[in-house]
Amino acid sequence: MDLSIQFPEPGSSGSPAFDLWLRIVKTLNLVIGLYRPTNPESNTGWEHDYPGFEQIVDEMHGWNLPMETLETLRMFYLSTAVLAHRLKSIKTLPHSTPSRLRQQLSAVQIIRNMTDERRIAALHPFPFIVYAASLALSVSFQQLRYSRLRSHQEDARRDFNSACDILRHLMNTWAAADHIAGIAQRISIEINQMPNLDVLYINNTKVVGNEGVELHEEQTSHSANFGPEQFSALVQTESSIGSADIFDLFEGMDDISWMYLDFKK
Numbered sequence: 001m002d003l004s005i006q007f008p009e010p011g012s013s014g015s016p017a018f019d020l021w022l023r024i025v026k027t028l029n030l031v032i033g034l035y036r037p038t039n040p041e042s043n044t045g046w047e048h049d050y051p052g053f054e055q056i057v058d059e060m061h062g063w064n065l066p067m068e069t070l071e072t073l074r075m076f077y078l079s080t081a082v083l084a085h086r087l088k089s090i091k092t093l094p095h096s097t098p099s100r101l102r103q104q105l106s107a108v109q110i111i112r113n114m115t116d117e118r119r120i121a122a123l124h125p126f127p128f129i130v131y132a133a134s135l136a137l138s139v140s141f142q143q144l145r146y147s148r149l150r151s152h153q154e155d156a157r158r159d160f161n162s163a164c165d166i167l168r169h170l171m172n173t174w175a176a177a178d179h180i181a182g183i184a185q186r187i188s189i190e191i192n193q194m195p196n197l198d199v200l201y202i203n204n205t206k207v208v209g210n211e212g213v214e215l216h217e218e219q220t221s222h223s224a225n226f227g228p229e230q231f232s233a234l235v236q237t238e239s240s241i242g243s244a245d246i247f248d249l250f251e252g253m254d255d256i257s258w259m260y261l262d263f264k265k
Contacts, residue, residue: 017069019060024077027051034086045085045099053077071113072124079132081106082139107139111159114166130167130174137163137184144191145200153197164188 013019031046033039053074057063062070085099110132114120123129140159147153167181191200 016060016062017065017073020056020062020065020073021076023056023060024073024080027056027077028080028083031080031084034084039086044087045097045103047098050081050084050098050102068122068124071119071122072126072129075110075113075123075132076126076128078106078110079128079135082110082132082135087142103139104143107136108159110136111140111162111166114169115162120166120169125173127174127176130170130177133163133166133170133177134180137167137180141187144197148198148201150197153200157191157197160184160191161188 013022034043034045056077057070082103085097085103114123114133114136137160140156140163144153144156144160147156164181164184164187167177167184170177171181191197194200
């Protein structure tokens with residue numbers, strides 16, 4: 001689609017569904033600007049005047065559309081809202097800016113909608129449905145890695161497990177869900193076996209022999225070359241793994257979630 005041309009006025013296409021979809025595409029086109037090399041480092045998200053979904057439906061006169069169509073387009077909208085905050089570092093917890101809070105809320109709404117069997121069955125088969133679930137999974141995993149508050153950790157674990165279940169359900173229809181669902185399930189099993197979620201915190205302390213405590217940052221590789229081959233290798237690793245391999249698995253999920261949440265790679 002040529003986004004440089006003038007967009008039609010609402011209602012002029014004769015299809016409110018198309019008008020609504022096109023309006024979200026326009027929003028996505030602006031969001032993608034956050035990931036361009038020319039975007040300043042200080043600009044991490046769309047902070048003000050972000051359009052709400054119901055506002056867009058009002059503008060496009062879309063309330064007479066079938067509810068299945070509206071819910072499907074809402075998944076597209078929520079995916080765009082997740083991307084409207086650019087995660088630039090996994091070393092520290094992002095500031096609670098409007099775009100970051102919107103990202104978290106949108107991820108929760110994606111999970112809430114797709115855990116309802118009636119709602120997920122009614123969604124039209126567009127590829128962004130799988131992408132929306134993958135984004136929600138990534139946001140919940142990053143929250144699990146950042147958070148130190150126990151209630152936030154537990155909420156993030158529940159959201160991660162729910163997103164994992166959603167992707168496993170989508171595997172029945174979408175081959176694209178296979179890989180991410182496979183590694184997410186592996187990680188879900190390991191997380192649920194942990195007696196303490198604090199070990200997942202991205203900046204933690206490490207005891208070194210009898211010499212005392214050494215403060216350190218976990219090394220996370222966000223390699224620009226993390227591609228399908230490495231992804232498949234992570235999915236196909238044996239189910240019986242040691243503690244070092246477990247953290248390799250978590251770092252692999254860091255790479256995957258970074259891939260979903262930062263286009264710069």
